[in-house]
Amino acid sequence: MTRGWCNTSWFSYLVLATAGAMFPLALAPLFWWPLGLLSGAILYWQLTSCSTARQAFVRTWWYGLGQFGAGVSWVYVSMHDHGGTPAWLAIPMVAVFAAFLATFPAAWMAARQRWFGQTLAWLTFPVFWFLHEWFRSWFMTGFPWLFVGDAHLATWLAGWAPLLGSYGLSFIVLLTVTSLSQGWRQRQPAYLLFLLLWPMGAWLQGVEWTQRSGELQVSAVQGNVPQELKWKREQIEPTIATYFGESRQLWQSDVILWPETAMTLLYDRFRPYMDALAEEAQQHNTTIITGIPYRHPPGTELAGQYHNSVVAIGNGQGMYHKQRLVPFGEYVPLENLIRGWIPFFDLEMSSFLAGDAYQPPLLVRQQNGDEESLFLLAPFICYEIAYPGLVRRNASNADLLITVSNDAWFGDSLGPKQHLALAQMRALETQRYVLRATNTGITALINSDGEIVERLPFEQVATLTASAEMRQGMTPYMIWGLWPLYLLSAIILLVARRQQRTQALTAVPSN
Structure with missing residues (x-):
């Protein structure tokens, strides 16, 4: 039949x-x-x-x-x-x-x-x-x-x-x-x-496959800069004023996280602003971590090449260059053939270079009186948090996972909501807290059970502050x-x- x-x-x-x-x-x-x-x-x-x-x-x-x-x-x-x-x-x-x-x-x-x-x-x-x-x-x-x-x-x-x-x-x-x-x-x-x-x-x-090793007071700043204005020259100073102003109200936190490319100035051009803010943050024992485009300086082997990066300043240190680039968003496959066809293939900052596979985590210092504790943070930029293998590998030596993104590209669609859920799954797989900062949302803190502890409303200038457990140890999956x-x-x-x-x-x- x-x-x-x-x-x-x-x-x-x-x-x-x-x-x-x-x-x-x-x-x-x-x-x-x-x-x-x-x-x-x-x-x-x-x-x-x-x-x-x-x-x-x-x-x-x-x-x-x-x-x-x-x-x-x-x-x-x-x-x-x-x-x-x-x-x-x-x-x-x-x-x-x-x-x-x-x-x-x-x-x-x-x-x-x-x-x-x-x-x-x-x-x-x-x-x-x-x-x-x-x-x-x-x-x-x-x-x-x-x-x-x-x-x-x-x-x-x-x-x-x-x-x-x-x-x-x-x-x-x-x-x-x-x-x-x-x-x-x-x-x-x-x-x-x-x-x-x-x-x-x-x-x-x-x-519980992992163990608590400490606690940090963490904050995330959601600048809510409209995507159509974000890369305009006249928006540089207002963006800096927004992030600096919001962060200066958060000096009680050990870590303040800004989103992906929160600063649209190149790293070398942002240095005068960054050095002043780093000194101020260090006086308050605070580490600020921001997404920023990095350009290799003249005289180096990769002079003029760009990375999508995050950098820690103030009471912490380290820089991370994104490894998994978004096709057409951060690099253009067959670039010489298709650039110029339509505006989508010529977006701002769409010629990034992938970072090395093995990069050290960011270092954060926590000052408690005369005692200093050191914690390691594994950073992930944009949809890198979606890669189970990458997160598993980089989380092995980290106490906390952080991820920065600019989901303004996708508005209030399914994309940002699916992206947040992927961060929750990575937290569950590694039994690590995940701190997530985005430009327009969804900014959140996720616990080691994959549950959202705090989150910010969509498309609002806002800050999130909460306590995040530091976790050590390895899950069987790791x-x-x-x-x-x-x-x-x-x-x-x-x-x-x-x-x-x-x-x-x-x-x-x-x-």
């Missing part, structure tokens, strides 16, 4: 695209996570009727088109509202971007069909989805966004994040979907034993990384391959 509407291609594709578009509702800001289960179930059900790799590719691509088309629709705001791209061009550009991203899960699901067919599909489907998310997190600088596990910041599965990271949560979610489906199809309740992973996660939420998932995946694929060969051998006599 055939499967009715499954054989009506366009209707099937429409259902898949709709299921994909449903998926972002499971993420921030709504966190309707059951829709994520339903969305994954529809894709899995459709893939179980595939007989060729091409069918698996096409069906998954339509699902991905809906998933990314809805999930990254906020890119339109940066293109149209701030990048000068007309709507008639920005909309198809977003569609092309979504269509390109959809090829990643499509290719991996096609490979699954090609190599394993429907053999142990209920196990190979979660494996290949995990591998697709892992691949997408680094290929062509990576786009670690819209992961299945990111929907489960506040469910029982959150307890698995310090052990397996968000990738592990994705694996468990999809294993939940496939084991339920398999149990129903086979009428075998034994498959439901995998649901025990959920209450196990609830129990794991009570485990120690092992993805090796447990690699090992589990290898075992599943080996078992599937062996069963596939056994089935092929038993089929020969019957033929």
Whole structure:
């Protein structure tokens, strides 16, 4: 028998695209996570009727088109509202971007069909989805966004994040979907034993893998400089006045954090302002950390090259250059060919150089009478906080994570809300506090359980002040990384391959 509407291609594709578009509702800001289960179930059900790799590719691509088309629709705001791209061009550009991203899960699901067919599909489907998310997190600088596990910041599965990271949560979610489906199809309740992973996660939420090592009074300044004014020459002095004025009311704090490129002057031109403020901050035992563009000085090997950076001044020290650059925002792929086509390809400061892979953390001093404590802060600029592997590595020697961003590019869209949730997931994976400063929002302090302690209202000049725990120690995820998932995946694929060969051998006599 055939499967009715499954054989009506366009209707099937429409259902898949709709299921994909449903998926972002499971993420921030709504966190309707059951829709994520339903969305994954529809894709899995459709893939179980595939007989060729091409069918698996096409069906998954339509699902991905809906998933990314809805999930990254906020890119339109940066293109149209701030990048000068007309709507008639920005909309198809977003569609092309979504269509390109959809090829990643499509290719991996096609490979699954090609190599394993429907053999142990209920196990190979979660494996290949995990591998697709892992691949997408680094290929062509990576786009670690819209992961299945990111929907489960506040469910029982959150307890698995310090052990397996968000990738592990994705694996468990999809294993939940496939084991339920398999149990129903086979009428075998034994498959439901995998649901025990959920209450196990609830129990794991009570485990503290890291230890408190101190406390800092931290503040963050949200300058709320409109994006259309931010890089104008006449806005330089008002911006400096805003950040200096707000910070001078926060000298009781040990750390004051400003957003990404809070200062639009180059580092060398900002030095006269910075030195005066650093001396004042040091008198109050305060460290100020700001985002600022850095230019290598004349006479050096990289003279004239730019970095998107953060620098600590006052009672702290250190500088960090951003490693993971945003395509078209901070560098232009095939620059010589496409610059000048449209204004979006010629945005301010879109020729940055990537920083080194291994850079020391920022150092902050805390003065308590005659006693001085030293703490290390791991900085992340913009969407670097979305990279699980990068954060895991740099958090190892840090007491606190800080992230600075300028989400004004995306207005009050899904983008800034998803970005905040990714910072929460990184806090949960590393059991570290995260202090986040943005230009227009969402500025927040996140605790080691991934919960928001304090946050500022959107698009307002405001300051946040709270106590942040310093944490030391390593979560299992920080120690092992993805090796447990690699090992589990290898075992599943080996078992599937062996069963596939056994089935092929038993089929020969019957033929």
